[in-house]
Amino acid sequence: MAHESILIVEDDADIRELLKVLLEADGYQTVLCGSAEEALTKLERTLPDLMLLDLMLPGEDGLSFCRRIRADRRLQRLPVIMVTARSEESKIVAGLEVGADDYVTKPFAADVLLARVRAVLRRVAGADAAEQPGSVIVRGAVELDVDQVSLKVAGKPVDLTHGELRCLQLLMRRPGMVFSRGAIVNQIHGPDYPVTDRAVDVMIVGLRRKLGPYAEAIETVRGFGYRWRAH
Numbered sequence: 001m002a003h004e005s006i007l008i009v010e011d012d013a014d015i016r017e018l019l020k021v022l023l024e025a026d027g028y029q030t031v032l033c034g035s036a037e038e039a040l041t042k043l044e045r046t047l048p049d050l051m052l053l054d055l056m057l058p059g060e061d062g063l064s065f066c067r068r069i070r071a072d073r074r075l076q077r078l079p080v081i082m083v084t085a086r087s088e089e090s091k092i093v094a095g096l097e098v099g100a101d102d103y104v105t106k107p108f109a110a111d112v113l114l115a116r117v118r119a120v121l122r123r124v125a126g127a128d129a130a131e132q133p134g135s136v137i138v139r140g141a142v143e144l145d146v147d148q149v150s151l152k153v154a155g156k157p158v159d160l161t162h163g164e165l166r167c168l169q170l171l172m173r174r175p176g177m178v179f180s181r182g183a184i185v186n187q188i189h190g191p192d193y194p195v196t197d198r199a200v201d202v203m204i205v206g207l208r209r210k211l212g213p214y215a216e217a218i219e220t221v222r223g224f225g226y227r228w229r230a231h
Contacts, residue, residue, distance in 0.1 A: 004049035004121060005029040009039045009065070010083065011057050015106070019052060022110050023117070034058075036065035043075060050079045050121060053100070055091050063094055070099035079120050083108070089223075096224060097180040123176040123230050137172045139228065142214055144168050151210070158210050163188045163203060171218060176230030178221045 006023055010016040011034050020030045031048060033039040036057055051069075055062035062082065069075045082095040082103040092103050101120050104113050135146035143152040146169050151158045160168070166188040170179055179187075181200040204226060208215035219229045 003027065003029065005031065005046075006117070007031045007033065007039060007042065007048040007051040009033045009036065009051060009057065009062070010054040011035060012054075015054075015083075019113075022113060026114050026117075028117075036060040036062070039065070040068075043069075043078075047075070047078065050081065050117065050124075052081050052083055052104075052117075055082055055084045055095060063091070063098055066095060066100055067098040077124075079124050081116055081120055093180060093224060096178050097183045099183075101174070101177045119176065119230075123174070137169070139172050139175060139217065140214065142172070142211065142217060144172055153211055153214060160210070164207055164210070167203060168207065171226065171228040175228040178224050178227045180225040183225065 006028050008016055008019045008023075008030055010019060010032075013034075016032050016034070020032060023030050031042055033042060037059055039051070053062045053066060057065070060068075062084075066080055066082070069078060069080065076099075080100045082092065082100045083106060084091050084095070084103060085106050092105075095103060101123075102116050104116055137144045137146070141154045144150075144165075145152075146165070149160065149162075149165055151160050151165075151168065167184055170184060170187040181197045184200050204218060204220075208218055211217060217229050219227050221227055
C-alpha cells in the first residue's frame with residue numbers, strides 16, 4: 001500500500017473529510033487545511049509528497065497560491081492537483097498555466113481521483129529517477145543535455161534553436177504534465193513576451209519534425225496545450 005503524504009487544501013469541511021477518507025483508505029497519509037494561509041504554515045514545517053488544492057478558497061485563492069509555490073525554490077517541485085468545479089474550464093487552463101500538474105473536477109468519482117493521484121506520483125518519481133547530473137534528461141530514445149545545448153534522437157545529434165531547447169526542457173522534465181502555450185512562452189522568453197499562440201504551434205511542429213519517429217512523444221491536449229507523453 002501507499003505511504004506517501006498528501007496535503008489537502010479545501011475549505012469545504014465535508015469535501016475535506018471525504019478526501020481524507022478516500023485517500024487514507026488507499027494507504028496515503030493526509031494533512032488537512034482549510035485555507036492557503038494554513039497550508040503555507042504547514043509547508044514551512046514539512047513537505048508532503050503531493051498537494052490537492054481547491055481553487056476556490058477563502059483569502060488567497062488556489063491559483064495565487066499555486067503561483068506562489070512555483071516561485072519558491074523549496075516548494076516548486078511539489079506536485080499539485082487542482083480540485084475545481086466542472087463549470088470552471090477557464091480556471092483549469094489558468095491553473096495548468098501557473099504550474100499545476102493535473103486537475104480533478106467536482107463532483108469527482110473516487111476511482112478517478114485516486115487514479116489521478118497515483119498517476120502524478122508515478123510521473124514525478126519517474127522524472128526524478130530519469131534526470132541525471134549535468135542537466136541531462138533522458139526519455140526513452142530522446143536525450144536532452146541542457147548544459148551542452150544538445151539533443152540526441154536514437155543516438156543521432158539534432159540541432160536545436162534556443163527556443164526549441166527551452167521548450168523541450170520544460171516538457172521533458174515533467175512528462176504527463178500539460179503546459180499551456182503561455183507557460184511555454186514564459187519558459188522561453190519570460191512573462192509578458194508578445195508571442196502568438198500560432199508561433200508556439202509552429203515551433204512544436206518543428207520539434208516534432210526533428211524528433212522524427214518519436215514525434216508523438218509531444219502530445220497535443222486540445223483546448224489546453226502540450227505535454228510530453230508519459231509512458
